[in-house]
Structures are given as structure tokens and as C-alpha cells.
Amino acid sequence: MSFSCGIIGLPNSGKSTLFNALTALSVPCQSYPFCTIEPNVGIVAVPDERLKKLGSMLKPEKITPTTIEFIDVAGLIKDAHKGEGLGNKFLSHIRNVDAIAHVLRLFGTQNVSHVYVDIDPKRDMEIVETEIIISDLEIVEERLNKIERLAKVSKEKSTVEWDILSKLKATLEKGLFIDVEKFSENEREAVCSFDLITSRPIFYIANIDEENITHVPVDELDNVIHLKGKRIVYICGKLEQDLACLSGEERNSYMELYGMREMSIEKVIRIGYEMLGLITFYTVVGKEMRAWTIERNTTCAKAAGKIHSDMERGFIKAEVINVEDFVRCGSEHVAREKGLLRIEGRDYIVQDGDILHVRFHV
Numbered sequence: 001m002s003f004s005c006g007i008i009g010l011p012n013s014g015k016s017t018l019f020n021a022l023t024a025l026s027v028p029c030q031s032y033p034f035c036t037i038e039p040n041v042g043i044v045a046v047p048d049e050r051l052k053k054l055g056s057m058l059k060p061e062k063i064t065p066t067t068i069e070f071i072d073v074a075g076l077i078k079d080a081h082k083g084e085g086l087g088n089k090f091l092s093h094i095r096n097v098d099a100i101a102h103v104l105r106l107f108g109t110q111n112v113s114h115v116y117v118d119i120d121p122k123r124d125m126e127i128v129e130t131e132i133i134i135s136d137l138e139i140v141e142e143r144l145n146k147i148e149r150l151a152k153v154s155k156e157k158s159t160v161e162w163d164i165l166s167k168l169k170a171t172l173e174k175g176l177f178i179d180v181e182k183f184s185e186n187e188r189e190a191v192c193s194f195d196l197i198t199s200r201p202i203f204y205i206a207n208i209d210e211e212n213i214t215h216v217p218v219d220e221l222d223n224v225i226h227l228k229g230k231r232i233v234y235i236c237g238k239l240e241q242d243l244a245c246l247s248g249e250e251r252n253s254y255m256e257l258y259g260m261r262e263m264s265i266e267k268v269i270r271i272g273y274e275m276l277g278l279i280t281f282y283t284v285v286g287k288e289m290r291a292w293t294i295e296r297n298t299t300c301a302k303a304a305g306k307i308h309s310d311m312e313r314g315f316i317k318a319e320v321i322n323v324e325d326f327v328r329c330g331s332e333h334v335a336r337e338k339g340l341l342r343i344e345g346r347d348y349i350v351q352d353g354d355i356l357h358v359r360f361h362v
């Protein structure tokens with residue numbers, strides 16, 4: 001299953017434009033608010049230089065990259081919880097994502113109006129975040145009410161779930177996001193199971209004007225976000241949407257023209273991987289070479305389980321080599337001669353860039 005990222009923000013902040021830039025799709029983006037009604041879902045291959053290098057060395061019939069899923073939903077406005085705009089029910093489409101990207105509008109109002117007239121990303125951020133907090137609070141309260149109703153019938157006293165929900169309610173009522181780390185390991189699973197948007201890792205995408213591409217303003221917004229302990233990337237959604245549809249060569253010459261080192265998809269994936277503690281490992285089985293995404297500190301047996309549950313169940317050992325070492329050797333033969341291929345057991349912690357060859361028996 002792909003890792004997933006939900007995109008939130010005010011109407012006309014450029015969410016769908018960024019979605020197109022990230023996925024190279026072309027969903028409608030219009031200068032009027034609430035252009036998106038139904039969610040847009042796109043799955044993108046994670047750009048991977050190491051997989052490319054390995055591919056040109058081994059020339060397999062099939063190369064399967066790891067993927068990431070983006071979900072673009074409608075815009076939120078002030079009092080969405082009271083039904084303003086398109087309300088807040090559509091948030092259900094991004095309740096179980098792995099991460100949230102919050103788009104903040106920095107591009108001007110020359111051709112596209114702003115729902116609150118002027119450009120003020122800090123104010124916009126507060127409006128959207130208040131609405132997500134209220135929406136999560138609604139879920140928590142609904143659940144608490146249900147437990148209380150059941151408790152009346154069964155005469156049971158408060159449950160562990162009730163205690164956790166009460167803590168979540170208190171946090172949200174203070175206007176704060178949920179910090180999953182503050183809960184014990186046992187509680188964490190329950191906290192995540194409530195599908196609260198504010199319990200997901202969040203980062204910000206500042207959508208800037210074309211003119212600002214090389215001159216990114218490091219201003220008050222940067223400070224606000226760093227104080228929150230969060231990360232922000234500056235992207236020109238409109239320009240990148242156009243670039244995403246071009247062929248590689250054409251795109252590179254435009255990128256040079258605009259002084260861009262990389263496309264936003266690469267920035268966004270890097271932040272996502274860092275934020276979620278994800279790494280990539282590789283397999284070459286038969287004619288297929290494949291990249292896999294796992295969480296850092298995953299054991300070899302668990303990583304094998306990602307490929308197939310039989311591999312975890314019947315795990316014997318794995319032959320492991322780092323992709324960079326392997327490419328440097330130029331062939332398996334040389335890698336073996338140099339003793340770079342290691343045998344690891346089920347508890348070995350898989351490292352970023354490992355190529356795994358799993359031996360198993362069921």
C-alpha cells in the first residue's frame with residue numbers, strides 16, 4: 001500500500017494546481033473558489049536515482065518504483081463546521097492519510113481573488129487549522145457520547161478509550177493539535193485509530209508567485225512555522241503544473257531558466273520521508289526490480305513481510321548489500337569477491353538503500 005498525503009487549505013490557495021504539479025495529472029483548477037467538490041486522488045512514482053542506476057546496471061524487464069498517493073479535497077473556510085462553503089464533511093476523505101500538506105497562498109490577487117481579500121498566510125493558516133480542530137472535536141465528542149450511552153445500559157465505568165478521548169478533547173478544546181508522542185505506546189494505536197486529522201504529521205506548502213521562484217521571502221511566516229516545530233516548502237504551483245507535463249529535456253531547460261534545482265515532487269517526498277521516518281529498500285526477484293518503502297528501524301523479517309507474508313513467516317536469512325556499493329562494484333561477481341554481500345538474520349535492522357535477497361521456507 002502507498003503512503004498517502006492529504007492536501008488542505010483555503011479555496012483558491014492552489015491545492016488542485018499543486019496536486020497537478022505533484023502528480024502530473026490535470027484536474028480542473030479555476031479562478032473561482034470551490035472549484036474542487038469531489039476529491040481528486042493521484043498515485044505517483046517516487047523519483048529514485050538509485051533505482052535508475054541499479055536499473056541501468058542490471059537491465060531488468062520490469063522496474064517497479066515505490067509510490068505515494070495524494071488526495072486533493074475541497075477548500076475549507078471560516079465556520080465550515082457550521083456549514084459555510086462546502087462544510088467540513090469532505091474531510092472524511094483525508095482522515096486516514098499518513099501526512100497532511102497544508103497549502104498557504106502567497107501568490108498575488110491580480111487574476112485570482114482571495115476569499116478573505118488580501119494575502120495573509122498566517123491568518124489563513126489559523127482559519128483552516130481552527131476548522132480541522134473543530135472537525136476532530138466533533139468526532140471525539142460523538143465517540144464520547146456513544147460510550148456514555150453504552151455505559152448507561154451496561155452500567156460499566158469509564159473505559160481506557162473514554163480516558164484517551166477525554167485527553168484528546170481537552171487538547172483540542174485548547175486549540176492545539178494532537179501530539180501522538182505524548183501518549184504511551186499502548187495508547188498510541190487507539191489515538192491513531194480515531195482518524196483525527198490533527199494527529200497526523202503536518203507540513204506546509206507556501207504557494208508562491210512565478211517572480212518569487214528564486215527569491216523566496218524568509219519572513220514572519222517562516223518563524224511562525226519553525227516555532228510550531230514544523231517544516232515549510234516554497235513552491236510555485238502554477239509554474240510547476242506546466243512543467244510537470246513537459247518531457248524531461250524541455251523541463252530541464254525551463255528549470256535552468258527559473259533557477260530551479262528540483263521539482264516540487266522531490267522536495268515534498270523528501271520532507272514526507274524525513275517527517276515520517278521512512279526509508280527505501282530494494283529487491284531483485286526474477287525479472288523484476290522493485291523499490292519498497294518502510295519505516296526506519298524495521299527488522300529484516302518484517303521488511304520481508306512487506307514483500308509477502310510467507311517471506312516473514314518462513315524467513316531464514318537475507319543476503320544484503322547497499323545499492324551504492326553494488327553499483328560501484330558493477331556486478332554481483334565483483335561484490336561477492338570484495339565480500340560486500342552480507343548474510344543477515346531476522347532481527348537485522350534494514351538500512352536505507354539496502355538490496356535484500358530473502359531466503360525463506362514455508
Ligand SMILES: Nc1nc2c(ncn2[C@@H]2O[C@H](COP(=O)(O)OP(=O)(O)OP(=O)(O)O)[C@@H](O)[C@H]2O)c(=O)[nH]1
Nearest residue numbers: 011012013014015016017029030034035036075238
Ligand atoms: N499566479 C499564480 N496563480 C496560481 C498559482 N497556483 C494556483 N493559481 C491559480 O489560482 C486559481 C485557483 O487554483 P486551484 O488550484 O483551483 O485552487 P484550489 O485551492 O484547488 O481551490 P478550490 O478547489 O476552489 O478549493 C487558479 O486560477 C490557478 O491557476 C500560483 O502559484 N501562481
Ligand SMILES: [Mg+2]
Nearest residue numbers: 015016035036
Ligand atoms: Mg481545488
